[in-house]
Amino acid sequence: MTKNHLVKRNTDENGLISARADLSYKNNTDKNARADLSDKNDADKNALHDAEILVNFENVSLTYHDKTGETLAVSGLDFRVNRGELLGIVGPSGCGKTTVLSIISSIIKPSEGRVVIGGEEAKDRRDKCGYMLQRDELFPWLTISQNVLLGAKVKKMKGRKDYAYALLDKYGLGDFKNRYPSQLSGGMRQRVALIRTLATAPELLLLDEPFGALDFQTRLHVVGDVHSIIKNEKKTAVFVTHDISEAISMCDRILILSSRPAKVKKTIDLSPIKELSPIERRESPLFQKYFEDIWKNLQNKKD
């Protein structure tokens, strides 16, 4: 209730971003509004080429098989990612958050539904996506500059060197180009990993708990760094995490997923604190309110 109120107020105050707020508001509607969801889907499909929307994740289901049987991991999951948006996905552990990212990047094929990036339905979307994993996964036998260019090398993209080096310079890693990963701190390594992801100029960044392996102090810094790099470079990103406060401090909008099979349980719009940095957000009085809201939604998952 309060949250819907917040969204509306924001829309009123800022007419310019009303379209985007509207969209999130649409996703915000609860189960009672499920009935007219199909109508909305049609509307969304018409708006497929809408410049505002980068990713259409349409009615995706995934069943996977193993020896013990089959599991419905994702069921009719449906959401949009707007251009330039940092979308967070939180949910109870094992609910299939990582699976969602794998489906977006087409590492896993969904059993039903489809994913459209930039209005284009492609079988393999890996060239459009840049993936950042929990650990930095830097290759210890390659220098920092070689590591950063790994994605471009694998994807056989020419002429990424200048851009990658410019990013290293811009984000304080220029002096470490010829060092090896073992000579860098955990926070620096994670920044290198992000730049490796950015070096192939992906349309969409997929961040899979990229701070999970860092200690708390480092994590606060790196969250700030990554947030400002993504915003500076005007990237669209989907950020998966189990850490509620991390999601609030980074994202523009948060999807709360239910436990398996994953469905969107609720959408939290963070536009009121959107302009704040992660550290500032943690100090904002709204922070606790969002936290409680998400926490409550993650708790009563059983009903």
Next chain:
Amino acid sequence: MKKTLNCSAEHKKYLNGIRRKKIAISTMRWGLLIVVIALWELLAQTGAIDSFITSSPSRIWQTFVSLCKDGSLFEHAGVTLYETVVSFLLATVLGTVIAIALWWFDTLRNVLEPHLVVLNALPKIALGPIIIIWVGAGTGAIIVMALMISLIITVLSTLNGFMEVDKGKLTLLDTMNATKLQKLIYLVLPSNVPTIISALKINVGLCWVGTIMGEYLVSRAGLGYLIIYGGQVFKLDLVMTSTVVLCVLAALMYVFVALLEKLVDKKFGKS
């Protein structure tokens, strides 16, 4: 100020302690060797042990010098060294290639794995007569013998390293849409350089075993032949001299591989 001075003095003491310990260890190492040789010589000279059966350091030296003079030592050592190095290189290259093939083709790996494990457990020396009949009693048979002993363990340990490549890094390459060949070249091979080097280290020893066993069976030339011949005609001086030369050669080859490992570890060892 005083505190730092105290500290550095203490640190100096600590460093000195480490150095002294290091010197003591290496002194004892060489000391042990010298004492054993000296004792051996002394007991042989005084007749406490029968040098006809045990030989003695001085007699080994005399045999060594005379073998050097007629050039037969170089000939035999050369043959053995050649056989060992060839089988060592073959085992390493073939072993790595087979491991790559097994890594690449899952079905092939699943089908062959139990057979390889059984072959590995088999004492390969039992195949000696078969090898001699098939390949002929000569250098070929000896190389095949050494290859049999070292190849399968190379395949198994290298394959094991390939299969244990960091899953996260494989996922990373997956997200980059890497082909299997790219995964092999960019990740699997470089991350397994230490595994391959440690397989080399084992292979050095195994190839010497294979070569000497092969020479025992074929009995044409080589240090293994000298040893078996010396044993048959009861020339213990010849047996001991050949053994010492063998010992030195094997140690040199091991040191060479260990150096290679040190060099490679600098780049690939850390993770």
